[in-house]
Amino acid sequence: MPILIKKAKRINDLPPYLFAEIDRRKREALARGVDLIDLGIGDPDIPTPTAVVEKLIERATVPVNHRYPNSSGLPEFRQAVANWYQRRFGVKLDAGKEVVSLIGSKEGIGNMAVAYVDPGDIVLVASPCYPVYHIGTAFSGGRNYFLPLKKENQFLPDLDSIPGDIAKQAKLLWINYPNNPTAAIADRDFYKRVIDFATKNEVIVCHDAAYTEMGFDGYRPMSFLEVEGAREVGIEFHSLSKTFNMTGWRIGMAVGNADIVSGLAQAKSNLDSGIFQAIQEAGIEALKLGDSIIEPSRKIYQERRDILVSGLRAIGLDCEKPRATFYVWVATPKGLSSAEFTAKLLDEAGVVTTPGNGFGDAGEGYVRFTVCVDQQRLKEVAERIRQVSL
């Protein structure tokens, strides 16, 4: 007799997975032999730079790397992160106290709630957003207070709209610029307002900076830590995933306030044993090479963005030309819901996109396109969508 398998309440209480319907339609279309163009996933199709791969191959054979790594990261990797922050953002970090390695930033984002959220605590999260922020809260028994990102506010959260008692009770505030899924960007002035809010209400600011290296037309997004006062209230999550086309490698970092970083490191050290050291050594190589290996991908994504955006606009779809990220956030036409438009694009055009409401209620009315396919395929997209009956 099989035993009764009962999942934890935190799993049973997970919000409905809104991408399930699109996943099902996608599988059906593939089974029918439809030539799908998949603009659904945010995962670079460009390979990791050769120098980084070669470093891994070389360092994978070294026996000292076959043993347990340190959960917080090799001192050399943490120093390489500090050097990169200094070079790229002019931010000086103490590698021993203000930097921790992550098994991809997703891991650190999830563990932030383990470290800082008690049952009943409030966490301020944008809607739409990368889902890990609010899932982490829920897994720790906290309560999410969602801040809608609206076009009229340039997809920045309106901190003044947060009721005083909520602000006072809040433990963490999650922000993410350049933003997934809206592709919005933030300036120094916004970060200053965030720091004022956090100082006044004693809230820890968690900035997810995964896309700072994917800026176009010469635009270089800033680090939250460049702003005066940020180090007193915040931690920044970063990753080699999108920057160096290394999503499969699982390597990232969190930097910032020494006490906040130390709390995260403490949670981690009880749950994981760090990143394979050879991967950290390859990561050091990537950070050292920096812009010289980032620029070629930046150029590719920028050209693809131009093709997709001009194609979509030519057929009358409403979208901004993003200044950063590999996402394009498109308003649904003719009052269609996100789900309806995504389904039409898939069924009638063989184009896979992601419904905006899958990232939160406030994403309703939008669809997210990525540019993780080559130019040839992207040129086909608008042609195909032109045929869809709207």
Ligand SMILES: *Cc1c(COP(=O)(O)O)cnc(C)c1O
């Ligand atoms: C891709 C992505 C991540 C996750 O990156 P990893 O380092 O691969 O875990 C984090 N935040 C945002 C907003 C992302 O889009």
